[in-house]
Amino acid sequence: MENRQKENRIITDGLSYRYPEAERDAVSDVALRVRAGEFVCILGHNGSGKSTLAKLFNALYVPTEGTVWVCGMDTKDDELVFDIRQNAGMVFQNPDNQIVATVVEEDVAFGLENNGVPPQEIRVRIDEALAAVGMSERAKKAPHMLSGGQKQRVAIAGVLAMRPSVIILDESTAMLDPSGRAEVMNTVRRLNREEGISIVLITHFMTEAAQADMIYVMDGGKIAMTGTPREVFSQIGRVRALGLDVPPMTALAETLGKAGLPVRPDVLTVEEMVEEVCRLQSKG
Amino acid sequence: MLNDITLGQYYPGNSPVHRMDPRCKLLLTVAYIVGVFLIGNLPGYLLALAFLWLVVRVSGIRFSYLLRGLKPLRFILVFTFILNVAFTQGQTVLFAVGFFRLTREALENAIYFSLRLVFLVMGTSVLTLTTSPVQLTDALEHLMHPLARFGFPAHELAMMMTIALRFIPTLLEEADKIQKAQMARGADFESGNLMARARAMIPLLVPLFVSSFRRANDLAMAMEARCYRGGEHRTRLRELRYTRLDFYALLCMIAFFVLIIAEGMLLG
Structure with a gap:
């Protein structure tokens, strides 16, 4: 069990959640893991339970049935709630509604202040964190002066x-313009690659999904x-039946395939499409 | 119009005034306002102005920025002035039209009251311009802390203030957006009498109200997700500490008081 917990950041088992007075489970019998x-x-699609799932990972909701372990801690354990929330950090959809303080660096400090981290340590950590997301220059700015992506x-x-082990992004790019979305995605991917932080990305954008290691469709x-x-x-076919789209390049590959071109059907990115077209051309 | 309000807007900087302990700044601002209300003649107000000008100079804020903050206040100023002119009893009549008499005492009173208002707003603006709202609420929390023992919700009040301040620009922006959206659909906010204009605000205020509830819900969730659990065992990024700067500021304030009292006794 010890070992399993070390390599898995989040494990859910038979996880169900029903909102008070709801007719049916918002999340039902979900088993997944995030390494x-x-x-x-x-x-x-909307109402599929993906946002509820995110809130279960952060102990904002406690499972009605089944269990969620975050870094080996059961979210049902009241005493571990703050350790869990510190380990499974959450970024929400609306950029305006999750910033508490009136100065950027003071907002970054908010969670640390709540956890009683000593002031000198807070200073070091917020400087690190702001540098990691490329916002050091704006540390003293007022949040409403920033763009959505910022x-x-x-x-x-x-x-x-x-210092979380996993960051959960609950449709954090949904309200941003394309450049803001790219900013956020680049930051997230870099944190994932360089800092080894696990990412749980909840999204509507298939191009973002295509960058993941693993996809769960709810x-x-x-x-x-x-x-x-x-x-x-x-x-x-199955993806569309679930009310979702496929990445634009996959859709293009399908169209080309239907038009009689022998393009691989599992193309995901523009680069792969370019390769594929070049391959066809050199053959033809 | 909404952008003119400087009260409650932080003007970032690193001047000695910015670096002062917010508790000290808050108390000295209160002292300054008390001082301004003690003054009873024009040279005294010149002193008050000189003191304010000095503080503003040191803080690096443009004085015009401070004056702009007075613009939304102009109606209240005119109103105070007229009320004081009309309702102060006086002996020395300057001129009389019908049963209206303008007396020297009334005019003086009106001028002093308006000046007090002006200095009140400018003084507090200096405080809010040089102190980030978070520091300000920190200061309030610290100053109110002794009351917490009697069940006074010092931390909760400070938190509420921070959040209110944080959302003022956001809600103003949203109000502006809603107003434009309603105008695009033919809503008229500008014509008609006061009642008609007040009624025209309803389609603006209702959506704003609804959305602030949604925001409150989101924010509560986000705060919880970031381990918020009330004021206990909470640390602060910026610990409040009195420094030599605060001592100097206190000396300046004492000097100001000595000056206005001396001036009041000499010319009063």
Whole structure:
């Protein structure tokens, strides 16, 4: 068990959650795991239970049935709640509604202040965190002066300062413009690669999902599909039946395939498409 | 119009005034306001102005920035002035039209009251411009802390203030957006009498109200996710500590008081 916990940041087992007075489970019988350093994406149309799932990872909700372990800690244990929240940091959707303080660096310090970290240590950690998301220059700015992408990077810094093992992004790019989205995704990918922080990304954008190591597709509170992006998106029919799209390049590959060109159907990115087209051309 | 309000807006900087302990700044601001209310003649107000000008100079804020903060106040100022002119009893009549008499005492009173208001707003603006709202609420929390023993919610109040200050610009922005959206659909905010204009605000305020509830819900969730658990065992990024700077500031304030009292006795 010890070993299993070390390599797994989040494990859920038979996890169900029902909102008070709801008719059915918002999340039902979910078993998944997030390994150390893994980049996991959770997809699903609106109301599929993916946001509820995220809040279960952070002990904001406690399972009605089953268990969630975050770094080996059961979220049902009241005494561990703050350790769990420190380990599983969460970034929400609306950049305006999650910044508490009126100065960037003071907001980054918020979580550390709550945890009673000594002031000198807070200073060191917020400087590190702001540098990691590339916002050091704006440490003294007021949050409302920042763009959406910058605000989300501040929110990430706030989580990062707590030295989490996993960061959960609950549709954190949904309200941003394309450049803000790219900013946030680049930051997240770098933290994942360089700092080895596990990522749980909840998103509507298939191009973001294509960058993950592992995808879970939710439908009606259950996990409907699991696999690497290539495994999931090559089943175009099933993905569409679940009310989702496939990445634009996968859709293009499908169209080209239908038009009679022998393009691989599991193309995910522009680079792969370029390769594929070049391969066809050199052949033809 | 909404952008003119300087009260409650922080002007970042690193001047000695910025670096002062916020508790000291807060108390000295209160002292300054008391001082301004003690003054009873024009040279005294010149002293008050000189003192304020000095503080503003040291803080690196442009004086015009401070004056701009007075703009939203102009109606209140005019109103105070007229009320004081009309309702102060006086002997020395300057001129009389019908049953209205302008007396020297009334005019003086009106001028002093308006000046007091001006200095009150400018003085507090210096405080809020040089102190980040978080520091300010920290100061309030510290100063109110002794009351916590009697069940006074010092930390909670400070937190509420921080959040209120944090969301003022956000809500202003949103109000502006809603207003434009309603105007695009033909809403008229500018014409009509006061009642009509007040009624025109309803389609602006209702969506704003609804959305602030949603924001409050989101924020509560985000704060919880970041381990918020009330004021106990909480540390602060910036520990408050009195320094030599605060001592000098206190000396300046004492000097100011000595000056206005001396001036009051000499010219009063």
